[in-house]
Amino acid sequence: MNPMLNLWLIPILPLAGAAINGFLGKKSSRTAVTTVALFFSGAAFAMALWVALRFSSLALPYHEYLAHWIRSGSFSVDFEFYLDQLSLVMLLVVTGVGFLIHIYSVGYIWDDPSYYRFFTYLNLFMFFMLTLILAGNYLMLFIGWEGVGLASYLLIGFWFTKDSAASAGKKAFIVNRIGDFGFLIALFLLIKHFGSLNYDRVFQSVLPMGAETAGAGLLTAIGILLMVGASGKSAQIPLYIWLPDAMEGPTPVSALIHAATMVTAGVYMVARSHVIFERAPMALSVVAIIGTLTAFFAATIGIAQTDIKKVLAYSTVSQLGYMFMACGVGAFSAGIFHLMTHAFFKGLLFLAAGSVIHAVGGEQDMRKMGGLRTKIPWTFWTMTAGTLAISGIPGLAGFFSKDEILWRAYQASWAYWLVGLVTAFITSFYMFRLWFMTFFGEYRGETDAAHGHDPHGTSDAHGAHGHGGVHESPMVMVVPLVILAVLSVIGGYVGVPGSLGGNNHFDKFLGPVFHVGAPAGQEAALGEKNAPEQETEGLEPKTGASTELMFTGMSVLAALLGFGLAWQLYYRNPQLPEKIAASMQGAYQAIVHKYYVDEFYGALIVKPLIEGSTKILWQGVDRNIIDAAVNEAGDGARHVSDEARHMQSGNLRSYAGWIAAGAAVVIAFMIWKWTAVR
């Protein structure tokens, strides 16, 4: 029997913080708000650590039942919590990175007049995210899922007086609704066919079912619908468009929500539902293809962005694509591994970018930075660690996880691997481009005197603070950077693959979650799935450690090539990129305008919706039918009354006369009737 862990406390703690700050924060001092926010998010982290320490003594998965929620016939949903290796990894990542970002935010947002509001939302986010992770059934996961969407909306629109921020928040929320629609239908299908949303019960019902190799069936439908939900939350094609706009939010928010935690919820959900996906090869292929395409597509957009945060945003979309690619080829633990390392290095990169923006007084355009290496050394060195990690330079966190994904992808199909490898090269290129543009060369921003002036009227609250000069961020921001940098460097060593002399602890740790319940003959099923893509079957997917090493070498080569190209273009010959852009005007413009996807959606969906709503629904149905019916009814009643009121003369005796006459008529009628009966 398991000891009682009181898991419910973990999400409730940040909620308490949000409540206290939300109700009392306005009148409290900044110190008090800081204390509350940090205490409760830190307490959640501490509790997660405590759970991790006791983890080895638990019988897994650990269940915790809190209360009834819904009871209807044989269907029931409870408030229940669920802990296994997968939840634990997510729990530690979310509370750990979340706590660090809370600390960082203290320095970043200190000058904002809505200081308390920021931390209220941040704590609220933590509550929903932890609910999502620890949920024991799909409906609780859905609460968390929607809740983080709400928190994301509130935080993207944190500076809601700025029009672009307000509409970015709305865009994120609405695009996510589309994904949630698919997710909800998947839940309805689960209820209809399995009568439950509880993880254990659903998976128990699914386990005996065979893989749907012959054609699309129930599980395929559920899997694809879940993936629709995941592609909304985790910014995959076709619903990724909200994430780059979400950069309107404060930078710590981008780090916490739009890089490290919330956007990985989709990956977590897919991994959590692996029992379903493993039995639906077609759904898995959809996941893999969407992931691969997104990884490549977003990376190419990242090349030409000039806003430092936008580069990171597209990079996030691309890295999430890798995670889905991993899940899609059945390498769930590799996906979660990359999720974890990504949380470290992308959280770090965003926070460091925030620190850069802070240093140059609110400027986000990389063309106006440069030469910051010596001016903000802490930020420079931590960002270097993050850049090396994401680019897949050997020895750092991103290298191990990305390599693992590419290797597993190759085992499924060489096409995934090839696209992944090219993407790795592009990733390395745009990250080093960012790095060179920001930290090397000459400072291209305005002179120090103009510091604090905010040319776009955009970006961060710091625009206006008083001290002059490019300056390093305060310690409260630097310390989280350093911790995350250390994690970005060493975080990969928990999962060193066998071919590199490690024993892949991470994969083994998650093994009990993912290796249980693969359907019989799944290998055959996967082989069959890939059959159409295996023209080059001669390569023989199952190969030994030396082949794996060779592939590792190629990944490293791709990363170094990316570095070399960026070095050539943005360090040695900084005028070259413009020439290249000029010579390839068409392609360049397409990339700068993000392949016109926003415009395409605008023309295909948004504009017809607005036009249809205006012309048909508003002016047609609402005005001409509904309003008209009400108005006509009113007018008609008035006209009739206008005529009828003449009966009301106000002459009492005439009323009495009518009454008498009426009575006489009634009596006459009755007498006539009576005599007629006789």
Place this chain on the structure above:
Amino acid sequence: MVSLSYYLLLSGFLFACGVVGFLIKRNIITIFMSIELMLNGVNLSFVAFAAHWHVLAGQIFVFFVMVVAAAEAAVGLAIIIAVYRTRETLNVDQVNLLKL
């Protein structure tokens, strides 16, 4: 023994007087008295039938009518006084403020 029809004729006559008075008079008090006359015409027919059929119900009903009439008289007279105080007339044709 006077036959039932005479009672009913008298009752009908009283009621008709009340109706006519109600219709032609303009003074509120007179109208009010006409109403009482109608009520008593009906009362008469009630007791006549009660005696004829040897049923007590009709007589008891008359008590109810009288009680209602008394209450009505109290309320009605109060209204008449209030109307006279504000309008300084008892002519119903001039008490028609609610008319459009």
